[in-house]
Amino acid sequence: xxxxxxxxxxxxxxxxxxxxxxxxxxxxxxxxxxxxxxxxxxxxxxxxxxxxxxxxxxxxxxxxxxxxxxxxxxxxxxxxxxxxxxxxxxxxxxxxxxxxxxxxxxxxxxxxxxxxxxxxxxxxxxxxxxxxxxxxxxxxxxxxxxxxxxxxxxxxxxxxxxxxxxxxxxxxxxxxxxxxxxxxxxxxxxxxxxxxxxxxxxxxxxxxxxxxxxxxxxxxxxxxxxxxxxxxxxxxxxxxxxxxxxxxxxxxxxxxxxxxxxxxxxxxxxxxxxxxxxxxxxxxxxxxxxxxxxxxxxxxxxxxxxxxxxxxxxxxxxxxxxxxxxxxxxxxxxxxxxxxxxxxxxxxxxxxxxxxxxxxxxxxxxxxxxxxxxxxxxxxxxxxxxxxxxxxxxxxxxxxxxxxxxxxxxxxxxxxxxxxxxxxxxxxxxxxxxxxxxxxxxxxxxxxxxxxxxxxxxxxxxxxxxxxxxxxxxxxxxxxxxxxxxxxxxxxxxxxxxxxxxxxxxxxx
Ligand SMILES: [Mn+2]
Numbered sequence: 001x002x003x004x005x006x007x008x009x010x011x012x013x014x015x016x017x018x019x020x021x022x023x024x025x026x027x028x029x030x031x032x033x034x035x036x037x038x039x040x041x042x043x044x045x046x047x048x049x050x051x052x053x054x055x056x057x058x059x060x061x062x063x064x065x066x067x068x069x070x071x072x073x074x075x076x077x078x079x080x081x082x083x084x085x086x087x088x089x090x091x092x093x094x095x096x097x098x099x100x101x102x103x104x105x106x107x108x109x110x111x112x113x114x115x116x117x118x119x120x121x122x123x124x125x126x127x128x129x130x131x132x133x134x135x136x137x138x139x140x141x142x143x144x145x146x147x148x149x150x151x152x153x154x155x156x157x158x159x160x161x162x163x164x165x166x167x168x169x170x171x172x173x174x175x176x177x178x179x180x181x182x183x184x185x186x187x188x189x190x191x192x193x194x195x196x197x198x199x200x201x202x203x204x205x206x207x208x209x210x211x212x213x214x215x216x217x218x219x220x221x222x223x224x225x226x227x228x229x230x231x232x233x234x235x236x237x238x239x240x241x242x243x244x245x246x247x248x249x250x251x252x253x254x255x256x257x258x259x260x261x262x263x264x265x266x267x268x269x270x271x272x273x274x275x276x277x278x279x280x281x282x283x284x285x286x287x288x289x290x291x292x293x294x295x296x297x298x299x300x301x302x303x304x305x306x307x308x309x310x311x312x313x314x315x316x317x318x319x320x321x322x323x324x325x326x327x328x329x330x331x332x333x334x335x336x337x338x339x340x341x342x343x344x345x346x347x348x349x350x351x352x353x354x355x356x357x358x359x360x361x362x363x364x365x366x367x368x369x370x371x372x373x374x375x376x377x378x379x380x381x382x383x384x385x386x387x388x389x390x391x392x393x394x395x396x397x398x399x400x401x402x403x404x405x406x407x408x409x410x411x412x413x414x415x416x417x418x419x420x421x422x423x424x425x426x427x428x429x430x431x432x433x434x435x436x437x438x439x440x441x442x443x444x445x446x447x448x449x450x451x452x453x454x455x456x457x458x459x460x461x462x463x464x465x466x467x468x469x470x471x472x473x474x475x476x477x478x479x480x481x482x483x484x485x486x487x488x489x490x491x492x493x494x495x496x497x498x499x500x501x502x503x504x505x506x507x508x509x
Contacts, residue, residue: 045095047218052178054093076403082130096167172209183214224409225417237315242481244268254303278319282310289460290427319405323464330492342374346424354474364397379452423464
């Protein structure tokens with residue numbers, strides 16, 4: 001192709017900007033992130049006791065169909081320490097070394113591969129993004145491991161070797177060298193072996209003096225507390241998710257298909273460069289709202305039903321997770337409002353307990369207390385002291401939120417910087433009576449419950465918000481998503497009222 005001489009300076013500038021933008025997505029350089037990354041690596045090394053060796057691998061590509069693979073996503077802990085999204089990288093930390101404390105193994109740039117799948121990072125770019133000075137070719141990794149674990153010099157001479165790797169080699173000779181790998185999830189006897197388990201087995205077969213240790217707990221402890229930078233990413237994911245909720249509510253009308261609402265939601269995600277959801281969107285109408293993780297989205301909504309929408313955008317690898325339950329026609333029935341208000345009261349009471357020193361189980365217990373009282377009042381349970389309520393509220397009240405939607409952390413006492421969801425729910429299902437019987441409720445009591453069950457049948461309500469623990473208590477990060485009955489009723493179907501025609505909503509499947 002001949003290059004026209006008349007290309008203007010402005011056009012060149014435009015092209016340069018476009019190229020820069022395209023590149024920016026691959027190696028976003030952010031000074032705040034870079035300083036976070038350095039601090040995180042330092043904190044990991046301290047948790048290792050400032051000894052041993054940590055090795056983190058990228059995840060393998062997973063086949064989707066034929067020669068199509070699922071989109072690659074960096075392993076979260078590797079991303080947490082490098083900020084790099086490219087595949088086939090390996091991070092090694094050796095805290096006892098003097099200069100080679102942090103080594104990143106990066107695939108060599110390869111024009112043939114880049115022709116098909118796009119630009120690969122240069123060592124300079126990887127160093128700039130991550131702040132790791134030693135960026136070596138991925139092809140060196142096995143030679144490097146061979147050398148170090150045999151106590152031989154690598155990329156260093158004998159004089160330097162006396163200092164570099166010295167303490168690690170001493171530990172090796174004493175049989176005390178620790179190699180940290182991510183040993184979660186554990187495969188059991190029959191599960192698929194992760195790359196880490198295969199690698200640990202190879203180490204044990206071929207070298208002596210090594211103890212393999214699980215690095216997961218180190219990351220769990222660190223990741224559960226979010227830095228100001230991380231909270232900004234979470235807030236961004238949350239704000240995108242709130243906008244998606246608002247648009248979905250406005251678009252909703254009786255007869256809208258679940259997948260149609262899902263499309264409205266994911267359009268908002270992608271429009272804000274939240275290219276992936278944090279988990280598959282749950283858009284569940286009528287009886288589907290009582291299926292906790294309903295994902296098929298194939299049903300047409302009907303007048304008088306509720307629609308449960310549990311969604312989360314992912315932004316810069318951070319997950320949001322917000323649920324709203326709304327009436328399809330814009331008006332809660334008395335029964336729906338009764339259940340909804342109960343769940344909302346439980347959520348408010350539970351949320352009030354979010355503060356330093358509290359715990360997920362204390363918050364859960366508070367929600368249970370309010371829900372039990374309400375279920376009893378509505379006639380859905382006959383005994384407040386037992387666990388009948390679990391037929392209607394079968395899940396936990398929340399979880400931590402971060403790089404994973406169900407993020408690391410479980411039993412710890414809350415501390416400032418933790419982010420968690422608070423999400424009580426009530427689900428009245430066809431099988432509720434059988435499940436009550438399964439919990440030992442006698443026939444006479446079941447008869448008392450039957451009428452209430454019929455009254456509330458197929459109502460499923462969950463309300464879920466994202467909360468940051470602060471010094472004083474909490475900050476509701478998802479406060480801009482309306483929760484009150486009147487606020488929701490004012491929003492639902494507004495697009496229809498002002499004459500915005502929805503996309504074709506006829507059945508296609
Ligand atoms: Mn959740």
